[in-house]
Amino acid sequence: MLPNFNYVRPSSLADAVRQLSTPNARVHAGGTDLLGCLRDGVFAADTLVSLSAIEELRGIRPSLDGGLAIGAMTTLSEVAADPRVADRYPVLSRAVAAAASPQLRNQGTIGGNICQRPRCWYYRADFHCARKGGEKCYAAEGENQFHCIFGGEVCFYVHPSDVAPALVALEALVRISGPAGARSVSAETFFVPPSKDYTRETVLGPGEIVTEVVLPAQPRGTRGSYRKVRARGAWDFALAGAAVVATLTDGRVTRARIVLSGVAPIPWRVPAAERVLVGQRLSAKSAARAAATAVEGAQPLAQNAYKVEMLRGAVEEALAALL
Amino acid sequence: MGHDHDDGKGGCPHGVSRRGFFTAVGAGAIGAATLGRAQAPAAAPAASAGEPTKVTLHVNGRAHTILAEPRWTLLFVLREQLGLTGTKVGCERGECGACTVLLDGVPRYACMTLAFEAVGREITTLEGLMVGEQLGPVQQAFLAEDAYQCGYCTPGQIMAAEGLLRTNAEPSLAQIRTGMSGNLCRCGAYAHIFKAVKRGSELKKAGR
Missing domain, CATH: 3.30.465.10 (Uridine Diphospho-n-acetylenolpyruvylglucosamine Reductase; domain 3)
Structure with missing residues (x-):
């Protein structure tokens, strides 16, 4: 059974914003993450403001x-x-x-x-970690095979x-x-x-x-792809992945965006790898070079060094899908 | 489902339909159960923590007006308030699919859906796939293909298949695998489950 909360389902955005100013109110959109957090006691809510009637x-x-x-x-x-x-x-x-x-x-x-709130198993479980106002990140020196290789600082989800x-x-x-x-x-x-x-x-x-x-409207000649690597073929979070968008003019890349998933606490853009592509023809070779650049500077934790090679492959495959 | 039914045919041997029985249970528990179709989505009432609040849910073509707490999930209400135990309790965290039901014809996890969020929508459970006392086409298909071992995940599998076939009447094997990927089977009966979805598609097309 979920802990108790009040529930409102306003039919206008203005009303929803008003309701959200009540003490400890939380937004209910689809509910798939919220209900899990409430059930696991990650946080509590006095009132749920459902947006489903707006x-x-x-x-x-x-x-x-x-x-x-x-x-x-x-x-x-x-x-x-x-x-x-x-x-x-x-x-x-x-x-x-x-x-x-x-x-x-x-x-x-x-x-x-x-x-979505972090899926870190320490954050979701009964650990008073830094993100919850505690003293330290338990993943930094604990079980961290699914944690970040970029952008970790204090917290490593x-x-x-x-x-x-x-x-x-x-x-x-x-x-x-x-x-x-x-x-x-x-x-x-x-x-x-x-x-x-x-x-x-x-x-x-x-x-x-x-x-x-x-x-926004994308320029003519823009292509995009997403490659996700996960432990099973369905219903799993990314171990490593890449969202890539490239605009080609006369066969050459004029704009590239490479953003990594599953490896950093935010969607992790890699401008250095993008620069490798710009001005070049998109080929297996330039894709491999950009992928190698994308993983430069990775700082794996004790248990997740495997992510570096996996990520390099994911970026390369995502770019190859644009060919 | 299999042990409830011999041959996929036949009438109503006990003089009371399964649906009638469940409705009576639901009505006895909480109050009025009236015939009615789902209306356009209406705003659910503001409800206070822990206070039973009157809501109307449309389940399998019937309107059930019950007193519910805001924190009650659709899964809890279906099983514990309406007596519709075809929907199973599995992980209760949106990972296994045992509690799959249809909301406006679309598969959802009942464990991750507040009952209040289902107000104003047409809810279909495993019981709603019955045609009187006769198994519906997807249920027949699971029986015919022996698409289970222990059977615990089967109601959820059937509801996921039903939802898939409502949007894609003739799915390819790849589409079946994707469509069924939100339902786990601990016994590993996947190969038969995929065959059953294919057969369910054929039975539906044949109007069975």
């Missing part, structure tokens, strides 16, 4: 600049099934289809997906989302509403690395919620 947060529509705007409450299945997303944003389409299981994709939302790296690769915008009104941030700056603040995962302030994800 029509304006649902659905995919063309945006003004020729891109697509995806309402935060659109389920991952709906994103995966959308022909416009599949046609123009294959990196997102593939990332969404690689997330979780069919049932969870039918329930989980794109807004909720990028607001890996960002659990497949969707987030795709959004960063696409230079998506995240629209946010809160008590002070609406604002937008780039997907790239939406996620907070432990080096900036190890107690939070996103820039969302008190009472703020994600309302929409906006995918």
Whole structure:
């Protein structure tokens, strides 16, 4: 049985934002992560504010600049099934289809997906770790085979989302509403690395919620792909992965975005590897060079050095899929 | 399901339908069970922690008005309040699929769904796939293909298959494997399960 909480299901965004200002209120989007956290006692909630009756947060529509705007409450299945997303944003389409299981994709939302809490087993269990206000990261010297090889500082979890790296690769915008009104941030700056603040995962302030994800129009000749490596063929988090987007003009790469999943506490962009590709022809050779650059500077923990080679292969395969 | 039924045919030998029996149990436990179709999604009531609040759930074509606490999952309400025990308790953390039901025709884990979130939506459980006392096509297919060993995961497997076939009437083997990937079978009966989904697709097409 879940612990007790009050429950409200407002039908407007304004009402939801108002309800979220009550003491210790939490957002219920799809609920797939929230209910697990409540059940495991990771945190408690006095009130759940369900967004499921707010029509304006649902659905995919063309945006003004020729891109697509995806309402935060659109389920991952709906994103995966959308022909416009599949046609123009294959990196997102593939990332969404690689997330979780069919049932969870039918329930989980794109807004909720990028607001997931860490899946670190110490964080989820009864350890008063740094991220929960404690003294230390138990993974740093404990069981860390699934933890990060980049960006660890105080806390060493890996960002659990497949969707987030795709959004960063696409230079998506995240629209946010809160008590002070609406604002937008780039997907790239939406996620907070432990080096900036190890107690939070996103820039969302008190009472703020994600309302929409906006995918900008991509230049002609843009291709994308997502490669995810996991311990089993389905329903698992990434051990290592890569979301890649490249724009080709006359056979040469004019723009490249390479964003790693499963290896860092945020979707981890590797500009040095992107630079290896720009100006080059996309080939097996240039893909291999970029992949080798992508893993430079990795700092594996005691049990996860295997991720370095795995990641190199994932980046290489993701880029090869663009050929 | 298999032991409840001999030959996939036949009528209603005991004079009371299974569905009628379950509805009576549900009604006895909490109050009114009325015939009715799901309405357009309506806002669920604001509900206070620990306080039973009146909600109406549409399950297998019937409206059940019950008193529920906000923290109750759909799984708990189906089994413990409505007596619909076809939906199984497995991991209770969205990992195994034993509790799979359909919400507006789409597979979901009932353990990860608050009952309040199902208000205003059409809920279909394993019991809802019965045609009177006769097994529905996907249920028949699992029986015919011997698609289980211990059988505990079978209701969830059948509901996942039913949901898959409602959106994709003739899935390829690859699509079946993906569509069924949210359901674990500890006995490892996957090969037969995939065959059963294929046969379920054929039986549905034949209107069985």
